[in-house]
Amino acid sequence: MSAKDEILGRVRRGVGKDDFAGRRAAAVASLATMERGPQPTMNADLAARFRAKAEYLSSTVAGVASLAEAPAAVAAYLAANHLAAEAVATADVGGLDWVGCGLKVEARSAVDADKTGISGCFSAIAETGTLMLLSGPQTPATVSLLPETHIALVDISRIVPTMEDAFALLRAEHGSLPRAVNFISGPSRTGDIEQTIVLGAHGPCRVHLILIGSDSSP
Amino acid sequence: MSAVKHSQAMHFHARAGEKVRNAVLQRALQKAKPLFVGKRAKGMVSLAEDGLDFQLLRSTAKNIRNRTLADLDVWLDIFEERATATGAEVLWARDGAEVSKLVVDIARRHGVSKAVKSKSMLSEEAQLNEALAAAGVRPVETDLGEYIVQLAGEAPSHIIAPAVHKTINEIEALFAKEHDRPLQTRTSADIPAMAQEARAVLRQHFLSAEMGISGANFLIAETGSAALVTNEGNGRMVTTLPKLHVVITGIEKIVPTLEDFATLMRLLPRSATGQSISNYVSLLTGTKRDGDHDGPEKTIFILVDNGRANLLGSDYQDMLRCIRCGACMNHCPVYFSLGGHAYGWVYPGPMGSVLTPLFTGIENALDLPHASTGCNQCGAVCPVEIPLPTLMHRLREEQNERGLRPWSERLALKAWAWMAGKPLLYRWFARRAARYLNWLADGSGRIRIFGLAPEWTAGRDLPVSSGRTFHELYSARKKT
Numbered sequence: 211m212s213a214k215d216e217i218l219g220r221v222r223r224g225v226g227k228d229d230f231a232g233r234r235a236a237a238v239a240s241l242a243t244m245e246r247g248p249q250p251t252m253n254a255d256l257a258a259r260f261r262a263k264a265e266y267l268s269s270t271v272a273g274v275a276s277l278a279e280a281p282a283a284v285a286a287y288l289a290a291n292h293l294a295a296e297a298v299a300t301a302d303v304g305g306l307d308w309v310g311c312g313l314k315v316e317a318r319s320a321v322d323a324d325k326t327g328i329s330g331c332f333s334a335i336a337e338t339g340t341l342m343l344l345s346g347p348q349t350p351a352t353v354s355l356l357p358e359t360h361i362a363l364v365d366i367s368r369i370v371p372t373m374e375d376a377f378a379l380l381r382a383e384h385g386s387l388p389r390a391v392n393f394i395s396g397p398s399r400t401g402d403i404e405q406t407i408v409l410g411a412h413g414p415c416r417v418h419l420i421l422i423g424s425d426s427s428p
Numbered sequence: 429m430s431a432v433k434h435s436q437a438m439h440f441h442a443r444a445g446e447k448v449r450n451a452v453l454q455r456a457l458q459k460a461k462p463l464f465v466g467k468r469a470k471g472m473v474s475l476a477e478d479g480l481d482f483q484l485l486r487s488t489a490k491n492i493r494n495r496t497l498a499d500l501d502v503w504l505d506i507f508e509e510r511a512t513a514t515g516a517e518v519l520w521a522r523d524g525a526e527v528s529k530l531v532v533d534i535a536r537r538h539g540v541s542k543a544v545k546s547k548s549m550l551s552e553e554a555q556l557n558e559a560l561a562a563a564g565v566r567p568v569e570t571d572l573g574e575y576i577v578q579l580a581g582e583a584p585s586h587i588i589a590p591a592v593h594k595t596i597n598e599i600e601a602l603f604a605k606e607h608d609r610p611l612q613t614r615t616s617a618d619i620p621a622m623a624q625e626a627r628a629v630l631r632q633h634f635l636s637a638e639m640g641i642s643g644a645n646f647l648i649a650e651t652g653s654a655a656l657v658t659n660e661g662n663g664r665m666v667t668t669l670p671k672l673h674v675v676i677t678g679i680e681k682i683v684p685t686l687e688d689f690a691t692l693m694r695l696l697p698r699s700a701t702g703q704s705i706s707n708y709v710s711l712l713t714g715t716k717r718d719g720d721h722d723g724p725e726k727t728i729f730i731l732v733d734n735g736r737a738n739l740l741g742s743d744y745q746d747m748l749r750c751i752r753c754g755a756c757m758n759h760c761p762v763y764f765s766l767g768g769h770a771y772g773w774v775y776p777g778p779m780g781s782v783l784t785p786l787f788t789g790i791e792n793a794l795d796l797p798h799a800s801t802g803c804n805q806c807g808a809v810c811p812v813e814i815p816l817p818t819l820m821h822r823l824r825e826e827q828n829e830r831g832l833r834p835w836s837e838r839l840a841l842k843a844w845a846w847m848a849g850k851p852l853l854y855r856w857f858a859r860r861a862a863r864y865l866n867w868l869a870d871g872s873g874r875i876r877i878f879g880l881a882p883e884w885t886a887g888r889d890l891p892v893s894s895g896r897t898f899h900e901l902y903s904a905r906k907k908t
Contacts, residue, residue: 213519213520213521213522213526216522217520217522217731217733217737218501218504220737220738220740221679223740224500224738224745225498225499225500225501226741230501230502230505233502237506240684241650244685244686245687246691247488247688247690247691247694248480248484248691250478251478252478318721322635337478337704338704338705340705340709345722345723346717346719346720347717347720351668351722352668352669352721355661355664355665373693377687386651386713387514387711387713389715389716389720389723390664390667390710390711390713391710391711391713392664392709392710393708393710394708395706395708395709396707397707398659398660398707399707400572401659401701402571402572402590403572403576403596403619403623404459404460404596404619405460405463408623410623411627411660411661411662412627412631412660412664413708
């Protein structure tokens with residue numbers, strides 16, 4: 211008997227029910243209800259909540275009025291942190307006028323040598339201050355992973371209250387899941403040496419968010 | 429069962445004594461405990477701030493897990509169908525040995541010489557690293573804590589903080605040797621530099637490994653995805669850079685929908701580290717798509733039984749709800765007196781005291797269900813309401829039913845049961861015992877050295893009654 215048949219046989223005996231087809235149909239039907247568990251109650255100002263939570267998780271946040279102003283904000287951040295004026299970017303934001311702000315930006319997937327990665331995001335979650343990125347031809351996952359500094363452009367109209375709302379948006383706009391959905395909440399960290407939290411484990415050491423559509427200065 | 433040979437759980441008593449006397453270990457544990465407890469407490473505050481009730485949330489989580497287990501055959505079928513439809517391959521393994529065999533075969537077929545691993549406790553059940561090394565494949569643990577215990581040639585002592593038993597000096601010695609540099613004097617201020625050093629070394633492994641091996645925190649039936657929760661980002665590296673990704677996970681890890689997953693994610697990080705969310709939460713579905721620049725070309729799920737299916741429909745089914753957060757051990761006075769290695773197998777603390785006998789045989793872990801003070805801290809913090817003390821009691825009963833307890837203990841229990849059924853005799857005996865203990869205590873209320881069980885009073889006094897039994901006091905009080 212194959213491992214699969216043997217394991218499923220044991221599972222079936224443990225479950226102790228017949229009518230597999232009927233139960234399966236009921237299970238598949240239950241998926242469509244998309245029933246949510248208890249939801250948090252939050253202040254209506256999602257952008258403010260997102261910003262506060264992201265800062266709590268050690269991200270830095272700046273605000274600009276429009277997408278066109280993002281390159282200047284990125285240039286200012288890199289200069290203020292003494293970082294080189296070059297970066298790798300995901301293609302969805304690669305077409306902005308980076309050159310005009312004195313930045314050398316290449317739209318491609320990231321390699322080990324890249325110091326700064328710039329990405330957009332599919333959505334952002336106010337509850338936890340989390341970015342939601344989808345992998346894809348225009349949005350390679352390595353850009354938000356390999357460089358020491360990750361800068362994300364977040365359109366405030368894409369901020370939703372909860373992870374469930376982000377999933378609803380994903381279902382509505384894409385139907386199915388891409389290879390990787392990555393929820394990112396601040397710089398990578400580890401507490402494995404004497405339970406002391408250190409930023410910059412394997413992923414980025416710095417995460418900087420530029421909120422588009424908010425003119426509140428940093 | 430291969431797990432039996434691998435398990436040291438029968439030596440719990442001896443190992444416990446050794447761990448209590450290990451001053452370095454005791455220092456590490458005493459330092460860690462308040463941090464773990466404090467972090468979870470903060471996580472609970474953050475729930476309350478959002479108007480979320482822990483009890484309501486965890487009963488919802490419990491229902492999600494129960495609903496899956498009640499029709500697990502169905503959910504496995506749905507998961508397999510949907511995962512396969514996304515381009516992943518789904519394999520099955522009866523036990524740890526079969527997991528190792530499958531992974532070694534996959535590695536051979538793809539010419540793998542190095543595999544990077546993101547934390548997987550199931551791979552510890554399977555002793556996968558040993559099997560890979562024997563087959564000429566170098567396994568590299570990439571979670572910093574796992575990397576440290578791998579360098580030390582040890583097993584993890586905690587399911588989410590594998591190196592919690594290691595002090596900074598021990599870690600420095602391991603790094604100096606492995607990274608081939610002189611030993612330095614290290615203080616807490618050097619921890620960022622040490623993490624940087626490990627980052628640089630492991631980055632090269634991520635870039636050169638041909639295979640990534642990860643566990644899965646959950647499998648999502650709706651989408652056929654694996655969910656991976658990490659803080660370091662190693663989980664993302666392992667599942668993004670190598671051309672081949674193998675997910676090893678237990679058959680019980682399925683949840684039906686993305687919404688169910690979202691509910692569990694409000695509890696898992698808070699229960700583990702107090703975080704409202706972990707840094708990286710990834711849903712991995714299928715393989716690299718047309719036009720994608722990164723991601724594995726092949727993704728293989730290995731769904732593992734290794735003792736899990738037998739728990740369905742048994743007295744222990746509740747244990748299959750476990751989401752491996754570690755809160756039970758973080759709040760356990762026994763765990764923090766001994767550390768994880770005393771438990772002798774993969775899983776320590778209260779959840780290990782239940783799982784080890786169930787997975788490796790009740791007769792092979794006789795002490796573990798007794799490694800409890802009965803305080804129920806574990807049950808109180810469990811995010812899926814597993815009645816851990818009750819399950820330990822059931823295991824003790826089963827030891828007794830199967831004649832696995834020492835004859836003296838069984839005889840004593842029989843004698844007590846016989847006497848407890850005869851109220852007059854019981855009261856007579858209780859009166860005598862109360863008088864005797866009071867006489868031993870010399871009226872002081874406590875016995876310093878109890879001759880019948882001197883070990884018990886080696887580190888504490890035995891409190892005793894005033895010499896009157898409950899019945900006597902009750903009757904006296906009724907009269908007044």
